[in-house]
Amino acid sequence: MTVYEQPTEQYEVERPRRRRRGRAVLVVLIVLLVILGVAVVIADRVAHGYAEDRIGAEIDKQVAAQGLTARPAEVGVGGVPFLTQVLAGRYDAISVVLRDLEGPVPGASDVVRIPTLDIDATGVSAPIDTLRTGQGEIVAANVTGVGTIDYVSLADMIGQEGITLTERDGKLQATLPVEVLGQAFELNGTAAIAVQDNQVQVRFETLTADGLPDNPVVRNVISGYAEQLSLNVALPALPFGLQVTEIKAAAEGLQVTATAKDVPLNQA
Numbered sequence: 001m002t003v004y005e006q007p008t009e010q011y012e013v014e015r016p017r018r019r020r021r022g023r024a025v026l027v028v029l030i031v032l033l034v035i036l037g038v039a040v041v042i043a044d045r046v047a048h049g050y051a052e053d054r055i056g057a058e059i060d061k062q063v064a065a066q067g068l069t070a071r072p073a074e075v076g077v078g079g080v081p082f083l084t085q086v087l088a089g090r091y092d093a094i095s096v097v098l099r100d101l102e103g104p105v106p107g108a109s110d111v112v113r114i115p116t117l118d119i120d121a122t123g124v125s126a127p128i129d130t131l132r133t134g135q136g137e138i139v140a141a142n143v144t145g146v147g148t149i150d151y152v153s154l155a156d157m158i159g160q161e162g163i164t165l166t167e168r169d170g171k172l173q174a175t176l177p178v179e180v181l182g183q184a185f186e187l188n189g190t191a192a193i194a195v196q197d198n199q200v201q202v203r204f205e206t207l208t209a210d211g212l213p214d215n216p217v218v219r220n221v222i223s224g225y226a227e228q229l230s231l232n233v234a235l236p237a238l239p240f241g242l243q244v245t246e247i248k249a250a251a252e253g254l255q256v257t258a259t260a261k262d263v264p265l266n267q268a
Contacts, residue, residue: 070101089127103236117147138265150253167249185209195247200233
């Protein structure tokens with residue numbers, strides 16, 4: 001009877017080789033996945049930068065078309081992943097910063113300067129063909145802008161020499177050196193501020209000064225100063241059809257909030 005012996009040594013040699021080949025395939029697969037992930041991230045960042053540049057260029061055109069001047073728009077596009085937003089042509093949120101925005105006051109020679117206008121646009125439709133060709137509309141469902149009219153510009157509009165404007169406890173405060181009946185005084189007063197028909201209204205109703213005589217003549221003089229300090233500031237046409245809805249005194253100046261809906265962000 002013939003006895004066959006199993007080739008145990010060959011089997012034992014081949015089994016580790018199979019395990020090594022399996023590990024090699026796994027390593028290759030991991031490397032490919034890493035490369036693919038890096039490629040997707042790079043493509044996402046490239047698309048991100050491209051969209052921001054194109055949207056910024058279109059916004060600059062609209063600002064110029066409205067007779068306004070500003071530094072090039074700084075655009076930031078939110079939402080992740082970004083590449084899917086580009087392909088879909090719809091963006092969750094876009095932030096725009098316009099610096100040194102200036103525009104003429106309607107019906108006057110004054111120029112209103114807003115050092116920084118921060119704009120947030122949501123629900124933005126920007127088809128990829130529009131970004132590529134510049135043809136078509138980029139539309140935001142909702143736009144909110146917040147800017148500040150600095151106190152130096154506001155004082156220039158009031159036109160009273162020596163006036164100083166500041167914020168105190170959330171209110172607009174004015175200080176003005178005056179001469180009444182041959183005596184020098186420093187007037188102090190708080191203004192009521194409001195917005196109506198895209199105009200900022202500033203009203204100084206009460207002005208006081210230490211040591212000021214209380215008589216009809218002096219009261220008439222002070223009342224005249226209060227009228228001179230009060231004014232309406234007609235704002236320039238803000239970009240994107242923004243309409244002023246709120247105003248308040250802040251440390252840097254009068255902070256203006258404006259809103260708009262269904263707004264074209266480009267000059268189609």
